[in-house]
Amino acid sequence: MTENHSTEDRDRPAPEHRVPEGVDDATVEALGKLSEALEMVEDARGSLYNFHRKTGVADLALGEAVEMLRSAGHGAVAARLEEELVGRNVVEGRWTFQIIEDYDDGYYTEFRRQEAAARHELAEGKRHLHEARMKEERRTHGKRHHEARP
Secondary structure, three states, rough: OOOOOHHHOOOOHHHHHOOOOOOOHHHHHHHHHHHHHHHHHHHHHHHHHHHHHHHHHHHHHHHHHHHHHHHHOOOHHHHHHHHOOOOOOOOOOHHHHHHHHHHHHHHHHHHHHHHHHHHHHHHHOOOOOHHHHHHHHHHHOOOOOOOOOO
């Protein structure tokens, strides 16, 4: 649900994007860099899911190729591919879903926990303070489509 704000309200950042009293610029910058690092971890996680999906599609296509080779009379090649590659672990003892689970349950979860803890400890838990400050510096105040918030 969209809130209605006066023009004056819309020209100021929302309270959740205002730097808390006593938080210095160096802290805002450091939390911004931490947020940037988390964004890259999120991107890496997406790449793992992409890797997972592409590997799965490849394995299914490989299975089809094996059947086609077998039907074309190349039973020995089909058998070798099936035995060596179909369903093979992509890293020692793991399929891609297991890599994702390890990443999610370990590094990813801990990174998110630590980033949130730092924000709570240093800036009342507020997110994107660095970006909100950049927006304030870069936008044209008072101009339509340059409002601080909806």
